[in-house]
Amino acid sequence: MTLLLAVEGLRRPPLPVLSLAVAAGECVAVTGPSGAGKSLLLRAIADLDPNDGRVSLAGTDRAALPAPEWRQRVAYVAAESGWWAPTVADHMAGPPDRLATLLAAVGLPEAGGWPVARLSSGERQRLALVRALTRRPEVLLLDEPTANLDAAATESVEALVRQALAEGCGVLLASHDRNQVRRLAGRELAFRDGALTEVRP
Numbered sequence: 001m002t003l004l005l006a007v008e009g010l011r012r013p014p015l016p017v018l019s020l021a022v023a024a025g026e027c028v029a030v031t032g033p034s035g036a037g038k039s040l041l042l043r044a045i046a047d048l049d050p051n052d053g054r055v056s057l058a059g060t061d062r063a064a065l066p067a068p069e070w071r072q073r074v075a076y077v078a079a080e081s082g083w084w085a086p087t088v089a090d091h092m093a094g095p096p097d098r099l100a101t102l103l104a105a106v107g108l109p110e111a112g113g114w115p116v117a118r119l120s121s122g123e124r125q126r127l128a129l130v131r132a133l134t135r136r137p138e139v140l141l142l143d144e145p146t147a148n149l150d151a152a153a154t155e156s157v158e159a160l161v162r163q164a165l166a167e168g169c170g171v172l173l174a175s176h177d178r179n180q181v182r183r184l185a186g187r188e189l190a191f192r193d194g195a196l197t198e199v200r201p
């Protein structure tokens with residue numbers, strides 16, 4: 001497998017110093033109890049909080065790229081997403097037909113024209129993933145991507161994640177859902193005893 005995301009000696013207190021790698025088309029789960037540091041790790045990789053260490057994408061150092069370009073290519077999708085413009089479509093990028101396909105895939109074909117103010121938490125969560133995918137990221141950092149969703153919506157989100165993986169995207173998935181980890185991830189890294197360690201599936 002081709003190495004895509006490489007994280008070496010990442011320092012983001014209070015987390016331990018961390019290293020990990022994600023290959024193209026690979027989903028790696030990050031697990032651990034509430035408060036273990038899963039969100040902080042994903043946010044540090046996206047460079048959303050101050051951190052140090054060597055992080056690279058397909059051999060290109062994060063430090064060599066402007067921050068907005070890094071965050072588009074290595075996209076963090078929060079469990080509770082922020083929205084800043086009046087309508088859903090205002091936040092989307094790329095060709096309209098791709099957006100329409102993505103919206104239909106999460107069961108929200110009409111949502112492009114909706115005001116952000118009307119969105120339920122589950123709608124926001126699915127649309128945040130769509131928003132990231134319209135920018136064609138190379139790595140997705142998914143933070144509890146189905147925390148607010150019912151079984152059908154969870155299935156639609158997981159199908160989109162599988163499609164992204166099939167297209168060569170790398171995925172780092174923070175999840176409390178053991179079944180979801182089993183369904184999506186090829187490897188699992190767990191916060192245990194103050195370290196991030198690979199666990200057997």
Ligand SMILES: Nc1ncnc2c1ncn2[C@@H]1O[C@H](COP(=O)(O)OP(=O)(O)OP(=O)(O)O)[C@@H](O)[C@H]1O
Binds near residue numbers: 014033035037038041
């Ligand atoms: N801005 C911050 N400053 C200091 N500590 C923080 C900050 N944000 C989070 N923390 C703390 O760091 C720890 C890790 O938080 P994090 O949100 O990464 O946990 P998590 O594993 O994602 O938890 P959950 O499963 O509940 O989402 C927690 O103890 C949290 O209170």
